[in-house]
Amino acid sequence: MIAHLPILQVIIPLMAAPICLMLKRAQLVWLFSLIASGLAFAISILLLQQVMTSGVISYELGGWQAPWGIEYRIDKLNAFLLLIVSGISTVVLFAAQTSIEKEIPKNKHVYFYILYLLSLTGMLGIVATGDAFNVFVFLEISSLSAYALIAMGKNRQALWASYQYLIMGTIGATFILIGIGLIYQMTGTLNMYDLSQRLPEVAQTRTVFAAFAFVIVGVCLKLAMFPLHLWLPNAYAYAPSIVTAFFAATATKVAVYLLIRFTFSVFGLSFSFTTVPLQTLFMALGLIGIFAASTSAIYQRNVKHLFAYSSIAQIGYMIVGFSLSTVTGLTATLLHLFNHALMKGAIFLALAAVIYRVGNIELNNLRGLGRQMPLTMAAIVIGGLSLIGVPLTVGFVSKWYLLMALIEQGWWPVAVLILLGSMLAVVYVWRIVEAAYFKAPLDNSSPVKEAPMSFLIPIWTLIIANIYFGIDTRLSVQVAEAAAQSLFGVSL
């Protein structure tokens, strides 16, 4: 069975989804999806081990040879991503049962789990596959389930946010489809590895240039990169809290993966960064994104909105690292992918716990919660410190690498800007700390209890991971570095 791990990674959550429909009872379905997601996580660990020791795994679906059939191609980069996605999904799912109890009507719980699993399947499929068109198909699986999940939110704004996301997402996906069509037209193949071999011959054509532009814009729409981010804040803020936790920690990561995969592996480094002025453009957009989004975050009253904007800002950091097109820069981006998943997963889960107890997530509702829900609020604070990049948290590690990458290239002013950007994070994190710890609760609010264990366990699992991987960086750094080096073709 070991040889089939790559496909099992995707197939297990996929097959679990329709089975859920047959199980009927919500509790059973929850347990079942938890097991499916846990299995996927276990497989991803095995895969990562396998890739780190023995290199790229290629799996031919249907037994057809690569450019003719669809290939799953697991290298260090996507094994890392598979680990992040399936790991976060499992941890978040743990809290799902309690959380949706209050946010989603009973008769829709089963559908919720099915869509959740499908969304997970879609993301895993995007990451695992080595076929450009297959990416599109799985992208749509994850997107469609995402639209439905977001629309499940309690308020009517959720519907509107979901609709806007649907429009933007579909435009993005169609752009990717156009781009794939154009490169297919120039090379006659859809397999990513084959594409990377055949594209350099036609790299100088205008068609390939247009294809590149379409793929990048399409991916950036999904990525919520700065000028294309408009769908994200509302979608995150009004979705059910569990969904927010899951997406904030994984969905944009998968899009960043696609960006890296297309620029580095498919189009190739020399094309993406020499022929096209991607570096300057992306660095500028990344920086503007950091500042614009962090500033917006400061002025939000709704805490979920606040952290949604913070997510856009964090994407900016990843983009800056990516735009350097150096091994260290890419390592920084990959590390931040991992680290940001841990922080945002923890923070949004903690917010879910607050919503579960308080019912509302305006800044004012947090008043006095430092005493009433000490463990939950402590988690938000630690997560926030990690966002700022305080040492001994994961945020510091990725910031360190990003700074190294910038200084290595002599981008001093950008390094200063990056650090100033994290000061904005201090401001918005501190608004929450002040509200929670230094303001008396509103008179008309009734006291609340600490969140139940089903929240605290996953929240603190992530928080401990935040600290653990901030101290023991061997695993994350080693994998991220190896992945970055392999993308640059540097042999270890």
Place this chain on the structure above:
Amino acid sequence: MIDIILLTLLVVVAIAIIRMKDLFAVVMLLGIYGLLSASFFVAMDAVDVAFTEAAVGAGISTLLMLVVIAMTGRKEKTNRHKPLPALCIVLITGGLLIYGTFDMPHFGAADAPIHQHVAPRYINDSMAEVGVPNIVTSVLASYRAFDTFGEVVVIFTAGIGVLTLLSVARRKEDAEKISSINDSMHEQHLVIRIVAKMLIPFIFLFALYVQFHGDFGPGGGFQAGVIFAAAIILYAMLFGLNTARKVINQTFIQLIAAVGVLLYGSVGIVSLMNDGNFFNYNVLASDPIAGQHLGILLIEWGVGCTVASVMMIIFFSFAGRLELHQHNERVKNQESS
């Protein structure tokens, strides 16, 4: 030549869609757009695609939109809020694409890269490797079976999504009241009802034909599923949703949708069990070609089941909502009068 004419017509229809304010007309035009592009696909030798586009673009999606318009009203408000930025974006995007076309292989050129790499093997060897005359079917169901699996999952996802959004838990007495009103309405179309009753078995038969004939000509699980669902939808429209619901249990169709996906997936799992890769049909039987045939047959069934049941789920959800909507309107009117 025919393609130029069709394209010109398409452009005309597209412009009409932009300019029309009446949503009913827009939806009808969209149906025409679907039909025209289906015809264009025939001219481009893509018969399978044409079949599907006609069933989906002109059929199902038009139907769904009409149901929605019945609920939301058919007038578009006149102001277009941001025509200028939109025009800019469109011009830039279009300009980029046109810029891209200059290095493209020419239309219909046989020496284009796509005809030189990958595709020749499908054309030359698929008969020996898969044993199905319709190359589209062999690529769809065997070479790229996983894409098609993904497609089935997409449809399944859409079905579940629509269910979460639109399913209504209604009280029993409400349901009876609604259905009694509807039944009285449907009694008017007596002639059509009788004709339809005679037609429906033949539609089913045709669906089965398309299902199994996919190996040799255009068709396959997807088209068959849509046709099958169309028959049921026709029945529901003429005899009332409630009657249709009595014939086809809602839980049951959901189950079939799930079974379809599982059937498709288990073909892959079985090939795993037999030491083949996922979806390697060769290992399903002692003879590789026989294995391929068996595999394709099974997964086409899976596709057919899921597509047919999801189409029904979607239609019933929309129509159920429409019913509720009309009922509420009527109650409101009664109260106000």
Place this chain on the structure above:
Amino acid sequence: MSLSLEVILQLAILLPLVSTFVIVATGKSPNLRESVTITTCVLLIFLVVNLYQGLSAGKSISVFWWELLPGLTISFDIEPLGMLFALIASFLWLVTTCYAIGYMRSHQEKNQTRFYVCFAVAIGAVMGLAFSANLFTLFIFYEVLTLSTYPLVTHAGTEKAKKGGRTYLGILLTTSIVFFLLAIVSTWFVAGTLDFKIGGIFADDVDKVIAGTLLALFIFGIGKAAIMPFHRWLPAAMVAPTPVSSLLHAVAVVKAGVFTVLKVCVFIFGLDLLAVLPTTQFLLYLAGASVLLASLIAMRQDNLKARLAYSTVSQLGYVTIGALLATSSGVIGSSMHIAMHAFGKITLFFCAGAILVTLHKSKISDMRGIGRQMPLTMIAFFIASLSIIGVPPTGGTWSKWYLMMGTIETEQFVLMVILMLSSLLNIAYLLPIPFHAFFPNLISFKTSNTSLDTTEISENKASSFDIKEAPLPSLIAIVVTTLGCLTLFIYPQPLFELASAVLTGRE
């Protein structure tokens, strides 16, 4: 003692942190909680003294904890400068805790458990900072210190406290993240290591411009040293309860800042390199300006704690100047000034707190004649002022002496003048306070509203028959630190030995 010195070193850092759990657990009963705190203090002093003896015996004590990234470690190493800082901090922690018990109880503060917990975390951070073997470890504890003192600053929870807390955190975090961290990363990139080494870690042929820029980044980045454009947090933090102000803003936080500056100058750059860098000169003058300006501002403050805060800003400038002078007497002076100023300033803050608690006065203009009510306190205030000014028979004399020597050796006459001027200003803003306290009837400077003054004075007279000193624990604390000021004049030997060993590494 059977414990090895390495274990003791780790215990010294961990003990305060571990004690927080006990403090939380015993939070319900104040007596138990405070005895736990006191016990921890005593134990800590015991541990640090043990370490001191080990160091004096010429042993090298170093501990390696963890490698965060390849080459980037969390490890500890004891050298004289750190030892000096740790000795002062641990001793003054005990004293401050005594003081705090009296102060917090009589002031009936809320959230006392949180207070003691943060206090313990802060002191643990100081221990880690003092013993850190490389810049990275130091940075971690530097940030822990910032974060753990934030709740102390905002302790009161009022709008004003929150605002002060915001400034405090804002400036300290901004400077440390934007400049300090950047400087650390760049140093790591240029030198390839962050370990503290005598003579510095940069190669001989390092680009002077880059190294100079880095120096500036360090000096600005170490916001806790309160060099002038980034000093605003110090006065802002005075909203904290007085024990906090005294420990943290006379000892732990500000001294952590100048300690870091010294460490960076001596062990990262090395005096030789420092002397030739183009920015050193500029930074020296900046520090000089900071000394002078802060003194001038201090004169205009009517709030006692604010005046003391600006005085601190000015005194911190001394230490920075000493470090940047890049001579051995400069470094000795700076190291000693860390200790001398700590004793002097903490006494002053204790007195300010005592006045606030017993007489509820925080404005200097209200303090005329209080010498009759609080004679001990005001005498202590007087002696401590002398130490800050640098007049015998107080410890401050020695450090100022060495600093002056440093300026003369390097022929920085402008700085010499600045230092002297500033001492004069010290006299002008510190001495009048005890003076007026004891002799309220002497003609005041403000002749215009004499009438008002006289009425106040008469009121004071009316109520000033009883001697009304601070609570006993606080009073003990004041006496102890005052005696410290005096003792350091007579017996500065251990301090001096430690300070002069800084440059050679071992005693």
Place this chain on the structure above:
Amino acid sequence: MLMDLFNHWVVITLMMSGLYIVIAHGNLIKKIVGLSVFQTSVFIFYISMAKVDGGTAPILADDIVQYSNPLPHVLILTAIVVGIATTALGLSLVVRIKEAYGSIEEESIQQQDNQQQDNNAHAKRKQEEEA
């Protein structure tokens, strides 16, 4: 040469008219119609690149030598299904939005949301003042 690319250009025009409808129109149903037009036009683009002059439909028969490329057909079959799935989901969102907001015009929905936000903010401020 221009005539050879003419087909592509017309298809691009079609795509762009779809995209224009999506962006410029405020009616939610019209937007979805626009998406449909956009996607269908992309399908046309794919299918036209599969065409080979003188070829026939890719169903194997004995007397034919030239077939059109079957691969884009397969891809587009999948894409059509994805398209209808998106349309169905989008339309069900429209139905729900109509029920929740009473309108399917972007402007009016946005307005209602803003108003609600303002009201909330107002209420919050009041609450704060009272507290």
